[in-house]
Amino acid sequence: MSQAIPRSVEELRELTVGIGRGEEGGLALGGKAHTVLAKLVERPEEVAVRSITELAATLGVSPSTLTRLATRLGYAGFVDFQNVFRDSLAERHRHFYSQQAERLVAGASARAQGGNGGRSPEVDTVVQLARESINNVEGFLAQLSASELQGAAKALAEAPRVRIHGLRQFSALASFLSYGLGLIRADVGLLDAQGLGMAEGLAQLQPGDVVIATSVAPYTRSVVDAALAAARAGLVVIAITDTRASPLVQPAQHAFFIPHESSFFSNSMGAYLVFCEGLLNLVATHLGASALQALERRERFITELEIETG
Known part of the structure; x- marks a missing residue:
């Protein structure tokens, strides 16, 4: 080579x-x-x-x-x-190997002995899922790139328009990102918010606008197709996915890789939400005073319309 x-x-x-x-x-x-x-x-x-x-x-x-x-x-x-x-x-870790080996040996021993600290099977199920989510969080933290985070936060703060696209289970993550970004800046939404189709959603965007695409194995074909079309149209694509072998990597200018290994019967979402909260905070920091003004304006409407109680 x-x-x-x-x-x-x-x-x-x-x-x-x-x-x-x-x-x-x-x-x-x-x-x-x-x-x-x-x-x-x-x-x-x-x-x-x-x-x-x-x-x-x-x-x-x-x-x-x-x-x-x-x-x-x-x-x-x-x-x-x-x-x-x-x-x-x-x-990075002077004593990493011994600590890691101890953790691996301790985990194997506990599984072999069926030890669960006296917890009920119901509690143990939740504990296991929580620990798996923690491992997934540690997994993405170990490979975060400062330059990728800076570039993505800047693009999300400065782009005229931002659209987010995720389907099936990841439609929930797309909605969360859309809501969070909408709290701190204008012209944010789901790519197919009105159900008119991907072509209509992409046609409303111009070069320099941002599309966040999110999917993990098994990947949703239409999400990948939308990301590829967005990149060809000169849009900035940000991928939130699982591995560097993901088909979302090729069209993305910025890509983030979040593990989802878990005993949950579907893709584990815990680490994805943690990552997205961090990304939203970075965007808010980049926006500075304008993010604060957007939040204050929203609060005024909440108060005026008496939306909250208690």
């Missing part, structure tokens, strides 16, 4: 996005290999401390698949690839 071999987790993340966008010259990975790479760079702690056999089992692939992926990327083997994760995390 002609490009330099990545020697940090961040460089590997950038490479993963570049491959998805077709920006890495002659380097190409099959869909399965690209998905595996995306999952690896989103769980650096596990890659650093687990064996190739354990990682392969977690990802549902064979150890030889991981070895082939490492050599395809230019590494001498999987250990050479794994050392990138170990070296990067050692810079």
